[in-house]
Structures are given as C-alpha cells and as structure tokens.
Amino acid sequence: MRLTFSLILTLISSVTFSQQKISGFFPTNVSKQLEIEKQFDGYLNAKNQDTWLKFLSSRPHHVGSVQGKANADYMANLFRQWGYETELATYNVLFPTPKTRQLELLGPNPYKAKLQETALKEDQTSGQLSEQLPTYNAFSADGDVTAELVFVNWGVPADYELLEKMGISVKGKIVIAKYGGSWRGIKPKVAAEHGAIGCLIYSDPREDGYFQGDVYPVGPFRPEQSVQRGSVMDMPVYPGDPTTPFVASTADAKRLKREEVTTIMKIPVLPISYEDALPLLKSLKGPVVPESWRGSLPITYHAGPSESKVHLKLAFNWDYKPIYNVIATMKGSTYPDQWVIRGNHHDGWVNGASDPLSGMVAEMDEARAIAEMAKKGIRPKRTVVFCAWDGEEPSLLGSTEWVEDHADELKKKAVVYLNSDGNSRGFFGFGGSHALEKYVNEVAADVVDPQTGVSVLERRYARMLASAETSSKSKIYGNRYMKIGALGAGSDYSPFFQHLGIPSGNVGYGGEGNGGEYHSIYDSYDHFTRFKDPGLQYGVALAKTAGRLMLRMANADVLPFDYSILSGTINGYFAEIKALIDQSRMEVEVENKLIADKVYELAADPKEKLKLPVVKPAIPYLDFSPVENALSQLQKTTDLLKISITKADKLDESTLNKLNQLLYQAEQKLLDEKGLPRRPWYRHQIYAPGYYTGYGVKTLPGLREGIEEKNWNETKERIEVLAKALNRFDAALQEGLSILSK
C-alpha cells in the first residue's frame, strides 16, 4: 500500500511544474482556452454584482415570501435577457413557520424570553419586522413542555457520556446546548435519543459574539439579542421535502403523512440569544462543567438541573409553500448532452446578503459573461446550466426536489456540479470529489488575488505556511499544492454528489470576513459591504474562479478528472480508518487495565463523586482484505489511465465522446443502490455527512461509522459493500483504458 501511495505523491507534486499545460486540453487547444478565460474576466463587473446584491437583499426573502418570488423573477428575467433558456422550476414543499413561541423561566426569579432581534439605525433593512421570519428552528416539533433545564455543551454524543459520568440524566428535562461543535440539527436529535423533552440552542458570545470581537453595529459580531435561525430537520437521513423522499414534490407526488416522516424533530426546539440564555444558565445548579464546555458569559457554567423549571411552548403552521428554482440553460455548441452545472441558492433566512446572495451574484456575473461571449460567437462546447435554488435553508428543498425530478437525465448528462453558498474576503477554499483536485489547483494558480496580486493558490500556500507550527513549516515549504477538502452536507451539492454520484465541488473565498451575522436579521447589505467584501472584489474573484472551473469543464477535450488522485485519497482515508480501529483497540486494552488496577478510583477527587469508567468490550480484528485488494487494483488502473490520457494528444470525436462520458459517469459506480445503513438516500460510499455530525463529513462512511459505533457485524458488511463499489469503479475505468488503447 505504501509504495502505491508514494507513487501518488510523486504524481501530485509533479503538478506544480506543469502549469504551462492545463489538464483536459490537447496542447494545440491550450492557448485558445486561455484566451477565452482572459476575455471572460473582462466581462466581470463588481458594480453589477453590487446592484444585484442590493436588490436581492432589499427585503426578507425566505421560502414563501413575496420577495423570494420577486427575486426568482428578477433573476429569471436577467438570465433570459442574457440569452439563456430559463425556467422557474416550481415544487410544493412542506415549510413550517412559527405560530406560537413562548419561553420562560419559572420560580422565584422568573424571566420571560424576548425572542426578538432589535432593529438598528445603522442597518437599513433590520427594521422590516413585518416581513421577517421570527427566530425559530424549522422542523422543530410542536410542543408545550415544562421541566428542569440541563446544560449539554454542544449536545453531541460525547457530551452525554460526560454528563452520565457526572451522574446527570436529561430524561424528562429540557436541554440547553450551545451553537457550534456540530450541525445544529444534531443537538435536538441526540437530546431526544437521551429522553429530553425540549431543546434550546443559544449563541454563546464565545463563538460569534463579544469574545470574538466588537458586536454589531460597532463591529461585525453577534449582539446580545441576536439569534441564529436554522433548520433542525434530520438531514443526515435525507434532505429535501420530508414528505417526498426519493421523489420530487410535484403536484401529483405520493406523499408521506406528516406523522410518518422520521426526519422532523421529535421534540420542540428553539434557538435563543445570549441575552435570553443568561438567566436560564444562571439558574443551573449541579456540578461545574469541564473547562472546554464553558463559554464567555459572566457566570460559572453548571451542568444543572436548574433550580427552577423552564416552560417552552411552540406551535407551527405546517403549510405547503411553493418554491421557485431558476434554471438557465445554454446549449453546448459541440456536446449539448453533456451538462456543466453551476448553482447557488437564493433563499435567505432573512435578508441573506452574505448567505446566500454573495455567492449568487458571482454566479450571475459568470452567467452574464459567458452569455456576452456567446453573443460574439464564443459559446461553450458543452451545455452550461446556471441554477438559483430556492429553499436551501430549510433542507436543500429546491436542489433536492429538482435533482430527484431529473435524476435519470442527470445520471446520463451531468458532467460536474459546482456549488457556492456565500463568499467573503480572504482565501480560496474548495471541497469536493478528489477527482477534481488537480483541475482545481490549476485554476487556483491562474486566478489573481485582488488584495496581493499573486495567484490565489500562492496566497493560500502563504497562509498555510505562515500559520503552521514552526516545526512543520519546513515540510510545507515549496509545496504550492492544495489538498481539497471532502464534502459532508450543508449546501446544494448533496443531492448531486451523495445521492447521484455526480462529481461535485463547493467553491468560495473566506477567512477575512468573519462576523456573527449568520442567519440573523443582520446578514444585510449594510453588514456585508462594511465587513465581508467591501467593493465585492472577492465576488469578482469568485466569478473568475468558478467561471474558469465551468469553462475548462465545458470546453475540455478530455474531461480533467484525475482518478489517480481520488484513488490515492481513498487509500489515505482507508489508512486512517485502520489506524483508528488499531488505536481504539489499544485504548480499550489500556483503559480496561487501568480500571482493573483501580487507577481511576484512586485518582478521583472523592468529593466530586464522578462515576468511574467501566470495562469496555475488546475490539476485534477485522478482515479488511477485500478493500485492500480493491484499492490496490484501483490504484494501478487509475495510474495507468492517467498516463494513457496524458500521452493521448489527439483523439477522434467518437472516441472522445465515449471516453468523456465514461469519465464523468465513473464516480456513479461508487454508489451503492441500497445507500448507507439507516439512510438509503445517501448512496455515495466515499463521502457522506456524519450521522452524528451533520455538516461534518465522514469519509468511507459505512466503515467509519460502523467502527465508531462499535457495530462489528455492520462494519463487516460495509467492507464487502465498499469493496464491491471500488471494483465496479475500477471496471468502469478499465473500460476507459481499453477505449484509449484502441
């Protein structure tokens, strides 16, 4: 395995020295493509982006709002004006909104939570109260509960292990969790699994409030009465309309009844501000929580239960609302049935200037530039599709329903899906299928950073070097290569990538536009243009970047997927997992020995009365050889394929067409039709959102979660499933080899 791995590394580092060539183009076509990209840049326009941003964020534009529909029409009209075949793809989806929200602390020091953000004179749109969605978590249960409160830190499974050690149960209690540490929907899910009857989620000032910097309107961070809205639907099981898994929410769709849906939270959940959280947290008794649990409020953080009870009452309008995806298509000049797809959502929780519109306006700028060039005869070879999704915030509604609606066509035609979801000043970032890694690096080397004048790849390398531990700087030095991240959930790539296996990526800039406006009324045009990307310089940088990604994929001779890198990356994940199980085995052995020696008993402070750890079952050795054999074969095939493609500097049209179709469809072989355990909608066997992390990715999810949950039978099954998927993928790529060898 090691030898194969170091071969990959050699191939990877050779990328650095081949910038003259761009992957996917025969040498004779490179300069033409570079000229197209130069022209493309010339059409991009920060002022247009600013105009669109100002209009689209002028009023709250959540699902079902007047402005939401107006925004869809506004964009559709622009796309049409520019020359795109444009449609509003409409679905009817379940979208709950609050009817009743009450939260109060009872007892001798009662407190009634305000649950209301404050209009600011420094923020023009913050006072549009009548149109704003109240602060709430979409897909909370209705409920009216009164109980003691328990503080559960982030509310992830490890936190409950510690509570158990402290002798604290949440059964029959209401929990209060901090935002952060996991995707928000995990918090009520895990709370309910442990018997809690209600859940509050608050923004501790340590995360995005005064601890981080001055609060709005002085600085960009979250003021005391501001609340993070957001969905708590159990999206790690499936996204989209919860009543129509696997199928589109069309008029005639067969729907689950609401009671049959498993992904709506079982308990009432409400997000609150730190102003509202403070009296509740002050009421907590019981042990002081560990240091890593404590936030920045001026109190001692206790685990609870609270001295006084808390009353939480929530009721929702469980209405179906129309959503409006804008789909703008320009047929390719040469390969009209190969689609290069770009998307960003357009719905916001309130005014949504940063999330999502800052990415949306860059996408529009790209579309306009491509259209202008097409008018002058420079039309992409492949079909380009620009999407503006509705309903991403509640649960990726627009993208999921559209993908489910067009699944068969997409499986045949979709070459790549490129997503963005907001943008700010800072550093280039990309996550996605590792088959895209080389191509992404080449693009990043060709886009100039607006603040420094070097390439965005060079700047990212500088940042990585500058912020590395001194001891590891010399290892990084000279390696101007960016390992891209893996994708979990969190935006509209999920249905394309994890449900259909279409190579996908998420692109954006960030790191110098931090703030605490997320999902609040302060994510506004005023906030964005003051703190996140003044002058929209990085809006233009994003358009240059995503535009190149689109244009290279649209015009490539041989599509620039590098499966050798993907194979090497999977090898790396697999090595991690083997190390994980070996590490866990060793840890369990050591822990059990220490427990037998009474080490924890002797070390404990008898006054603290913590429960002592108990002996754990030993961790077995598993037969990983099916995956090892599959990976070894795959690495050989992908390395050979890469070399063969590099050597081919001209191919006839029919060979190219067959080869390209095979290349862009290959990743679909990494799906398993039955999906992952307990969540069949997620089919990709390499990348999935974590069942207990949400946004956070789990690579090789079947194996990894089997091992994490210590479910050995399931892990054994997943080894077989993964090996088969890898073998199918290998067989497909071998076909590519035989096409090339003809």
Added chain:
Amino acid sequence: MRLTFSLILTLISSVTFSQQKISGFFPTNVSKQLEIEKQFDGYLNAKNQDTWLKFLSSRPHHVGSVQGKANADYMANLFRQWGYETELATYNVLFPTPKTRQLELLGPNPYKAKLQETALKEDQTSGQLSEQLPTYNAFSADGDVTAELVFVNWGVPADYELLEKMGISVKGKIVIAKYGGSWRGIKPKVAAEHGAIGCLIYSDPREDGYFQGDVYPVGPFRPEQSVQRGSVMDMPVYPGDPTTPFVASTADAKRLKREEVTTIMKIPVLPISYEDALPLLKSLKGPVVPESWRGSLPITYHAGPSESKVHLKLAFNWDYKPIYNVIATMKGSTYPDQWVIRGNHHDGWVNGASDPLSGMVAEMDEARAIAEMAKKGIRPKRTVVFCAWDGEEPSLLGSTEWVEDHADELKKKAVVYLNSDGNSRGFFGFGGSHALEKYVNEVAADVVDPQTGVSVLERRYARMLASAETSSKSKIYGNRYMKIGALGAGSDYSPFFQHLGIPSGNVGYGGEGNGGEYHSIYDSYDHFTRFKDPGLQYGVALAKTAGRLMLRMANADVLPFDYSILSGTINGYFAEIKALIDQSRMEVEVENKLIADKVYELAADPKEKLKLPVVKPAIPYLDFSPVENALSQLQKTTDLLKISITKADKLDESTLNKLNQLLYQAEQKLLDEKGLPRRPWYRHQIYAPGYYTGYGVKTLPGLREGIEEKNWNETKERIEVLAKALNRFDAALQEGLSILSK
C-alpha cells in the same frame, strides 16, 4: 551521553523494587527507623493543628502587625514547652505600606476604583477592616501618573513582541496586566523596561474567579471585588531586605539608601479586582487582542490605548519594621553539628489560613511529635531545627536575613532544608535538589493517603496515569516513580538553596483544594476548613511526610543523597538546552526564508495592518564540549559512588562522619562565588528563578538565559563557568569515593 543516560534510567527504575530497604540506613538499622516513624505518626494530631490554625489566623498577621508578633510568641512558647531551645531571631527590615491609593478613569464615563474587599457574614474574620492591610503591591514605587491605558496580557516579554507587531507602544502609558502567566513582579518590571509609567494588575475571572467555579461564599473562587495582594520587589535579582543585600538586617548593618536599591519597582503598581478592572478594560480601543490573551469578562478585549486617560496615585510609608523568626532547636544525640532544618513562614497578607498557616501547623505537629519521642529517649541523631519565618510575603525577609546572618555556620552544618508553604487536600508534590529524589520517593511510598488508603506515591501515580493522554498511558503504566520538580523562587528555600547551595526541597499536598482566596481577606479559617482541607486530614499527611523526611535525614547512617540521579537530571537539562539552541537555529533559518519569500506579507490580512516579522540574525554553533566532558565524568563518578555506598553495609564512625559531611556539602560546589550575570546573589549554577519568569525555575540558568536572550558571548562564558562548577562538584565526590575505598 545517551549510554550514560540509559544507565541512569535503569538505576532509577530499580528503585521501585527495593522498598524493603530505605536509603541511608545499614540493613541492621532499617527496622528500628521504621518503628520510630510508626511511633512518630501516633503523636500527630489533627485537632492540635486545628486549634493552632484557628488561633494563628484569628486576626491579620502581616509584618509589623500586633497579631504577627503575638503569633511568633505563641509558637515560641509552644516550642519551648515541648523542650526546644527557642529564640526569636529579630531583624529590622524595610516594609512599605500604603498611605495613598487612588485610581480613576477620567473622560466622559468616569469611574473611581473601590480598592476595597467586602466583609462577608459567612466569613468571621473578613470584617477586621482596621487591622487589614489595604489591597496593594509591596515595593511599588510612589507615583502620581495620568495616561492612556494599554492592555498587555500577562505582561511578559513575549506579550510586548506581539504588541509591537500590532504597532502599539506602552511608552508613557499605564499598562494593565492580568494576574497569572508569570510571577507578578515581572509585570511592572517588564512594563517599566518598555517605558510604561504605571502598572495595574487585575485578577481576571478566568484565572481564579467565576470561570473556574462558584465564587465565595457560595464556592471557593474569587468574588468580583476581591484583590490579590503581593510583593513586586525584583526578587529574581535578590530577595530579603532590599537595603541589605548579602548581609543580615541587624542593628549595625551597613545599609543601602532607598535610592540606591535596584530591586524596588521603578513605577507605581496597584493590584485591582475584576469589578474595578471592568470599566477600565471597556475603555480600551485599538485592535482586538489574540484569543489567548482574552479573559472571561463580558467584553471584547482590546489592546488599547484607552479612549480616556487613567489617573493612578500611590504613596507609601517607607518604614522599617521588626520581623520575628521563631527558631527552635533540638541538639542531635550523635551529630550535633549536622543540622536538619525545617521551615514554613508564619506571616500572611491578611489572615493567611491557607497561605502560610496550613503548612505551619503541620510543621508544629511534627516538632511536637519529635519532642514527645525525645522525652521518651528517642532523640534524633542529628540536630533538628524548626523555623517559623516572618516576612516571607514581602520578599522572603525572615529566611533571607537569618541565612545571611548565619551563612558561615550553615555552610558547615546544614545537611538539608525542607520547606513547606501551605497545604491542601489532594496529591503529594515535591520540588528541590534532585539528589533528594530517591529518598523522597521512598518516603512517599511509606505515607498513606487519608482519602484512599494507598500510599501517596501510588495515588500520585494513579492521577498521572488517569490524566495522561491515552496514547502515553501505556508508557507511564507500571512506573510508580515520581520525578521531582526543580525549584525557582517563591518561598523560603531560596536563600538556603540558591544562595548557599544547601540541598533543599519544598513539600506539600494540593490539587483538590482549589480556590480564589489567594492573598485576599478570604484566605481565612472559614474558607480553609470549608474548601481546602476539612478536618485537616492532609495537614496530618503533610506532617507524616515531612516528619519522615526529617527523621530519615536526622538518623541516617550514610546520608541518602543520590548524586547519580542529580547528575542524570543535569544531563537531561543540558540535552534540553542543546535541543533548544538547535531548534531556535532551525526556526530562525526557516523564518528568514519565509520573510524573504514574502510569505507573511501575502498571508496577512491587509486590513489588520500588522507589522511584518523582520529578518533575525542567524544563531551560531557554540562549543559545548567543556560541559559535555564535565558531565560525562560526573556521571561516571556519581554512578560509582552510588554503587560503593550501596555496597557499604557498615562503616566506622570517623569514616561515616567524614563521608556524610562531604555528601551534604557537595552541592555547595555547584555554586559560583560570583553568582549569575546581573544577579550575583544567586549562586547555584543548576537552579535559579528566571530573570523574566520569577517563580518559574530556569535550570542551568546561565546557559539557558544566555541562549534565550541571544547573548552569545555571555553564553560562552557561562559554558566555562558551568563546566568548572561541575568539575569542582565531581572532585568533591571523588573524595567521597576515596574515603569509601579506604
């Protein structure tokens, strides 16, 4: 070097298996000694300790107070009653107390600091306002200054490097530093070096306030108006009366004028509560400080300067006050001219129940038990001296003046000095000369922990194992051996150890009695008995431990100094230092390369306008061979000596006498008569307080600080000085070898 080192490790781990034997006793004498220790335990009495603690802490007993003198008399009377030759060793020392204390924030939101702790009905002695020393820092300068405020984190040199990077100067400003991160006296010293004209030190609630746990009187932590008093004399230069360095403050002592003294702070310094600090910190503008600088107040921490100016006015009574050391001596039955010395201070900043009295009453209990046994004919072979020091808090006044007074006699007669300075529930701890390490481990294996019933060594091992990273647990497993710490400054061992080279140690229990009462009016009998050591169980454990340490040293046949362990430890420090310089050299090279490549420039956020790092001079290679040769020789000598002593199971009295004298005086050879650079009072070449860390020890201080300060010429000189000291030490021990071979 490595071979030698692993030999040491083998010797060390063999300790674990030789518990039947106790170091220093011929096999025939072991059981008698163990019987003595058993009887000794029988005389210890928690109730006595409680009675003494209650009396001694009943009123404020700082230097010059009525209760301070009453306490000295009370203890002296008891020692006399028990049969000790007892004297009050009195000196006249400079001890400033506050005359004027004013602190205010000017400008549009003025604030006048309260500078007053609050009496609590739950704490009986907290209301003795008329006898309490006001909150202040002893040895601050007089001053009346008005300037903008700058926040300097801990106020150590590294913090000023970061301020410089942020473009902030403290020149002409008043600084505000957090308590913690260094000894408090370092903060105004470094501030003045950087041009500040005043210094405030506040207790951030993150360190010992509500962040850590419930505040007093609900829990043990520091309430909002509580202040940490303390000295800011520049003790890393020399402790004791600042007007009489090197000599005792007797009536006829030649004294420096106050203007000639270099160790009194150059600028006014005032400690304040977090209640008083809050409005000052809120007034700060300028950049947000790095995350590691931020505390737990509900604000955004800025570096400053402040919007409004701060006015600080301080004036002191610069009076001479008498101090009263209690010195109680019992002549040894066999070796009256070999002194085994035990000490703890008796002065407190206010009522001082924990600091220092909890250690003092354990020492008294030990003295009483030894006296009771002596009455029954079981009298220590060597002279035992029990000391209760006055004036430790301002600057180790009592111990330093007494040691300077008796320096010649101590050099001849002092076998060991064993210190304590407070005590609480928890785990055994020991720091000191590493020649004591084996003996300390043997004692710790023989004292039973009052909460768990296992030995205090076993419990400490359990804690170390339980709290270790999982990955390192298996390395620790089975090794029931405690590496003792090195001593910097911070208590009365300093003059014995670092000025005279008498083997010294500091002993105590802790870790389960945390609180925020330190140097406040709440360090009281009520607080101590509620939170720190209810029932004084650990007071008795300390008496058992320190009593054994006394009795084994007092009765040993061959004194149990293990110089092979000391030599191995020095080898380890030296390896650290060589790694430090190599690491620094590599870091400077890498940093300079990155600076030349503009990496920091490209990585920086242009909006933050941080100053970029500048190229640093390369770090030279130095000739360490004199030390390497000396250490190699020393390891051989000490290993041989250890083996020879182990083999000797009977020696005649004259040989024993000569050998023992040589053994206890050997460490004096590690002194250099000229002392350390810029602080000749500190003579020990292995251990010293850090010039810029205070309490924090610097081992091999000449070399280490030379390298840290990048002063290469001085480092070269210190290599020679250290090698010579090591060679002198080696020569002395070789004499021991030749005595034994006769």
